[in-house]
Amino acid sequence: MARILVIDDDSHTLRLIEFALTKAGHTVVTASRGIEGLQKAFQAPPDLAVIDLMMPQMDGYEVCRRLRQNEQTAETPILVFTARIQEIDRQAALEAGANEFLTKTATPGELVSQVEALLAGKVSGPGAQARPGQAIALFSLRGGVGVSSLAVNLAVALARQPHQKVALLDLCFLSSSVPLMLNVRPKFILAELSREETPISLDSLEKYMMAHSSGVKVLSTVLSPARAAPLSAQTTEHVLSVLKGGFNYIIIDTPSSLDDMTLTALRASAQILLILVPEVTSVQAAVLTLQTFRSLGLADEAIVPVVNHIFAKGGLSLGTIQSALKRPVKAVIPHEPELLVLAINSGTPLVLSQPSSAMATAIQKLASTAWK
């Protein structure tokens, strides 16, 4: 069973957590101050840390940050357990390095379940790191169906799983919206890679990546439309193979075309999420895409249809869509335009700004399926 470090300044809460976790079979080490907890963590890194936010002298955010900065504890799963209930607190905790956030309104049973879930992630962690990264491409032949927003949210949801390094490769070189959706500013574009040494190393590639507070690293192909240029098939293939060596997941936001760059990215992907909306032209485009993929020899089992409800009413039924595609739909993303627009405008992905919304929940479910 796991060795768990619990840091909480409240002695009653500390005893209660210790009792619940010990009863579940874990070894519990306690600390009543942030600095004391850090010392214990650095002396003997725990399998997991449960941290309160509101502590005197050093608050829980700072404890999370210092644990992440230390090489020994950089990968330790962190569960923040706090009486602060606001969404802004959850966001700040995740940005400080926590993997999960639980409010003290939760029962001891819920706390234990959350700890077990995080530990289960850790068990699969090293194996996941040892194997090459998995590319997941999001594609639609028809634009305006929400491919980029799904790619952004899926990447962030995957990055929130323990021990997952996630890259988001933005191949929409003509109309990229990924940097805006994450509120990051690209400094370099992939097309400039040709000036770099050959072959491109992971270190040189990381210079071109923008780090988002969620942990996602973004690689963009566009700085301005005037400087927009697609990558060659060879560069795309090489970039993806380098990324697979350094990241567990590479989420690819593809343009609505089947040029050499896009086809290479699709071929290199373990999964292709075919995004469609429940209306006739989108479904027709998806059917044509499936036929084209078949003729191009793309692995049929890699293609996963996902229905994105971008309008409220009047859409085709799931049954109609599935019979047109002749395959099941893996995920249905519910309609939540107000929250999504707010998230896009604020530059904070929905899975971070409104994690309990129906749309964020569906995306998190999709991410956890991919993760497992």
Added chain:
Amino acid sequence: MDIYGRGFIVADFFTHTYRISARTDTRKRSLADHLNDRLTSYLELYETFVSRLHKPSEIIASYNLASLRKDGITFVILAAEKETSERHAYGYFSKQLYDVFLTVPSFEIRGKLQVTGKLDLHVLLVKGTENFISLSNPVASPCLFPNITFTGGTVLVNKSRIELFCISEAS
């Protein structure tokens, strides 16, 4: 919220410039009763964590003991849904739910108000003896930072701080 049955309530207290997360001992009463108690003008706070409104997750100060003027509180957000005064728990009149939008200094607050009997805004806001009114399912946003929202089970709003009070039948 009664933390593991110890009579303490943890809440977010808001003035028009600060967020104060703290616990207070309500001595087994509700916080609404405690706030509406006219015999005391201060609230004793324990384990107090202060944040500025423009960065409400950043803790700038923490103290084990603090005192907060009740009339300086703009509103209080609690996790629990049932935090109303005990006096509202019983009654022979029918209860009606209303959607409320109100403004207080620096904030706009939306929530649901339960009214027993006929709605009379004058009684509710002026003649009533309680200093704080309770709304359920609240969403409070600083008007200068509308992307930040504070939610909870209940909000207790200081009536003397209310500037605009809008009400309609619950949708």
